[in-house]
Amino acid sequence: MIRAIAVIGTGLIGTSVALAASRRGVTVFLSDRDPLAARTAAALGAGRTRPPAVPVDLAVLAVPPSKVGAVLAEQQARGLAHCYTDVASVKVLPERTALSLAPDPSSYVGGHPMAGRERSGPLAARAELFEGRPWALTPSPLTSPTALRRARELAVLCGAVPVVTQSASHDExxxxxxxxPHLLASLMAARLSGGPAGATRFAGQGLRDVTRIAAGDPGLWGDILQANAPAVAGVVREVHADLSRLVAALDVLSGPDAGQRAGAMRTMVDLLDRGVAGLAGIRPGGPGGPAGCSRVRVAVADRAGELPRLLSGAVRAGADAERVTVEDAGPGRLSVRFGVAPCLAGRLTAALVAEGWDARGENSVYAEAYEEGPVRPAVRT
Amino acid sequence: MIRAIAVIGTGLIGTSVALAASRRGVTVFLSDRDPLAARTAAALGAGRTRPPAVPVDLAVLAVPPSKVGAVLAEQQARGLAHCYTDVASVKVLPERTALSLAPDPSSYVGGHPMAGRERSGPLAARAELFEGRPWALTPSPLTSPTALRRARELAVLCGAVPVVTQSASHDExxxxxxxxPHLLASLMAARLSGGPAGATRFAGQGLRDVTRIAAGDPGLWGDILQANAPAVAGVVREVHADLSRLVAALDVLSGPDAGQRAGAMRTMVDLLDRGVAGLAGIRPGGPGGPAGCSRVRVAVADRAGELPRLLSGAVRAGADAERVTVEDAGPGRLSVRFGVAPCLAGRLTAALVAEGWDARGENSVYAEAYEEGPVRPAVRT
Known part of the structure; x- marks a missing residue:
């Protein structure tokens, strides 16, 4: 069991790790090349600033990616800890430098807690920062079982979910x-300085969301992107190819030549379609997700107020307001269909019947739902 | 005063306008080329589906940008309303078609409530959708004062803030x-389909925020982008130029040639810096914003727990936890500086002194703050 750790680099991530470990009773030794940062972390309750008298169980190198190798070599030479990990957002480069520079590569395992904030520095730290988040661990061929076990234990101590993977897979x-995503947020945010005067009064939540992460520290992000340049370049080249096609399409759509418009429009809508399709992978609970392949159908009069009454009753019974379609059921009647997880269908039907609705579950819906693809709102204008 | 309106097109926006107007006692007549959509809106309480017997005060054309002109001409020929507005996200094209096709261009004023959701259709509608949001109104040279006044009244009825501007300025x-931003969100989301298997298990809030708006309906968004193609093309070309430079820089950083690395790194960090600068325009309350140019300084011992106690007291007294810096004040002492709005400085100082802290406001801070530029966290690692 981990009793003592050292945290080198008391920025946002290092201090958050230190706060989380301190709260679980671990003794934490803090240091930073800026002594004020370490003292600030200590005053926050993250640990103590004096060095450990004997080697600690695990040292956490919370320094930029390009510095991990050198700091690892230096601290191993000093004998700071029995095992070492880092928290850098890039894993191939630290592993490579560990294997080539470090006195003992076996005591090091790469780590990357997948959490962050736009603010940096110890004052932005939170003990809860890692709760429920993935924490990648990337053992090299030389990493010892002890080093991997201790890093995993730290991740669990911090409330994170350890995910063991290879450094190259991680970086891709x-x-x-x-x-x-960070670069695209920056590309968009960079346009806001030179835009027409007053344009940003029309800024809404969409623009704020797209650009939010562009607020990250440019120095640190430059280091991260440089350290992962090959993998980043691969994805960026694909974005660039799509964008080049889009520029050509927009030029056609802006111009007077009607002949090419249909093709240009197809290019643009194809991109929008691929965007919608891509989101499915990161919205497992969204429409069409595997959780919702049973259906409950309810007959309702199309009088004002009936539909809100039914919808609020269904939501109270656990239905998802985003998985509802309405169909015509003859003059004065609508048929409302709820897509729900199979385990919920019976409960929803019973709850609606109890409130006086003509509700029933639909049979053999698994096959049907999968054949039809995602259940979407049927009513569009 | 508006007593009766007609809403043509009962999708998300049309139905939300109808719900908001109905709640304020306005009689609303609903129609849609899909009768089921209009019946659904009516069942939600947004209005009635029969046509008005006499012309209404205002007709709201809630149809895609490319359809506004034709629907306007058709409804004016029928005499549906005394005045007309629309809700399309693009304003030059509807204005141009109104001026060239509509029987009476003077009774039409362009409108665009700046609110939306990723979901479409009447079931996604909310009466509160427009509350506090800008609602652009773009009178043409022929728009009558009555038409502008009625559209403005509708915007206010819906809780929005009317902003009168020219159609070309609006579209830019x-x-x-x-x-x-929508296109960049789609470009990013489009990459998620073809990525390495399992990559999206590392997806975090940043990726979700960047791509959220890409979920919008591709058909409607294709129409919007096509209708505003010249202005969109202008901005997209600038993004493309930045991205081309970035691709070249990443290629250098991925390659073996160390000679060009410094220049490539500068290109990348310059983009990140411009992104940070661009955000200032859409985050008026953020660090360095004009609201915070007074300072309160507090002396604190650098013992564990002192800093959290001070910070939580200051936040309770109205300080912004993001506008705090820490400085060295000699052995065992830190000096914590809060950037606050001038009107808050006295109250914050008094509240902290009352809790036993050694707190004081700083003098002549206006000029100093402006000379120094944004107040930022001084402690970084």
């Missing part, structure tokens, strides 16, 4: 899910 | 703040 995955 | 602004 985060290029797609974190690094390229 | 929304290209930047809405249409191009």
């Amino acid at each position: 995955a985060v290029a797609l899910t974190s690094h390229v | 602004a929304v290209a930047l703040t809405s249409h191009v």
